[in-house]
Amino acid sequence: MKAFIVLALCCSFFSSSAVPLAFEFSDCDDPHVFKAVDAALKKYNEDRATGNQFALYVVMEAKRTAGPDPQYYVKYRILESTCAAEENKHWQECHYKVSAEAKTGECTARIHMNDADKTTNISQECKIFSDVSKIRYTVAPCLGCFHHISSDGSEVSDILEKTIQNFNKNSGEPALFKLVEIKEAKRQVVAGWNYIIKYEIEETNCSKDQFQDLTPECKITSRG
Ligand SMILES: *[C@@H]1O[C@H](CO)[C@@H](O)[C@H](O)[C@H]1NC(C)=O
Ligand SMILES: *[C@@H]1O[C@H](CO)[C@@H](O)[C@H](O)[C@H]1NC(C)=O
Numbered sequence: 001m002k003a004f005i006v007l008a009l010c011c012s013f014f015s016s017s018a019v020p021l022a023f024e025f026s027d028c029d030d031p032h033v034f035k036a037v038d039a040a041l042k043k044y045n046e047d048r049a050t051g052n053q054f055a056l057y058v059v060m061e062a063k064r065t066a067g068p069d070p071q072y073y074v075k076y077r078i079l080e081s082t083c084a085a086e087e088n089k090h091w092q093e094c095h096y097k098v099s100a101e102a103k104t105g106e107c108t109a110r111i112h113m114n115d116a117d118k119t120t121n122i123s124q125e126c127k128i129f130s131d132v133s134k135i136r137y138t139v140a141p142c143l144g145c146f147h148h149i150s151s152d153g154s155e156v157s158d159i160l161e162k163t164i165q166n167f168n169k170n171s172g173e174p175a176l177f178k179l180v181e182i183k184e185a186k187r188q189v190v191a192g193w194n195y196i197i198k199y200e201i202e203e204t205n206c207s208k209d210q211f212q213d214l215t216p217e218c219k220i221t222s223r224g
Pocket of ligand 1: 112113114119120121
């Protein structure tokens with residue numbers, strides 16, 4: 001029996017066609033929510049002529065309307081970055097300003113993105129606080145840091161499914177391999193989400209000659 005421990009470095013899946021469900025509340029980690037917040041924050045930064053740009057700190061709340069052409073209602077926190085407004089950089093390329101004078105803010109925005117005519121209507125209000133200590137952070141803020149995420153969410157399993165499929169397609173092994181255990185899952189907020197997932201796979205009794213892909217009948221070959 002063969003086993004591998006594999007590290008998946010994975011990019012965000014904005015291009016995948018995960019269709020959001022018609023629920024009123026949206027997961028703050030939903031890529032569509034991220035896209036909406038990104039659009040709103042970009043607009044906020046564009047509208048600022050002076051000072052520093054703000055970078056996303058956290059999405060606190062997200063709702064969307066049901067139906068095909070959704071509007072998003074989001075509440076998010078921003079933190080001053082080291083990029084000057086006139087640099088015209090995208091906020092994801094900026095670093096958080098680490099200083100007691102760093103400004104922070106909270107925005108509520110309504111975003112309507114129309115994919116058909118590529119227009120985005122945004123109305124939002126941001127409250128800026130100049131005293132960061134007024135907002136209590138549980139973790140030191142850090143754009144670009146990896147944070148641990150739950151390994152049993154669909155976010156991780158969707159990625160692993162694709163990754164293992166890819167491993168099986170490209171491995172030089174005669175048998176298909178199957179997930180045994182997720183060791184670690186981390187996510188980074190930068191231009192979408194980057195993932196690091198460490199997982200273990202083992203050989204199954206399905207040979208690549210007979211099977212294109214894993215099926216429920218493929219079992220991990222017994223140990224020992
Ligand atoms: C955006 O606002 C304009 C003017 O209010 C309106 O004509 C347009 O239909 C809106 N677009 C979307 C996608 O809501
Ligand atoms: C793999 O093993 C399982 C359980 O022993 C069995 O049900 C299944 O038919 C086997 N698959 C193949 C392709 O031999």
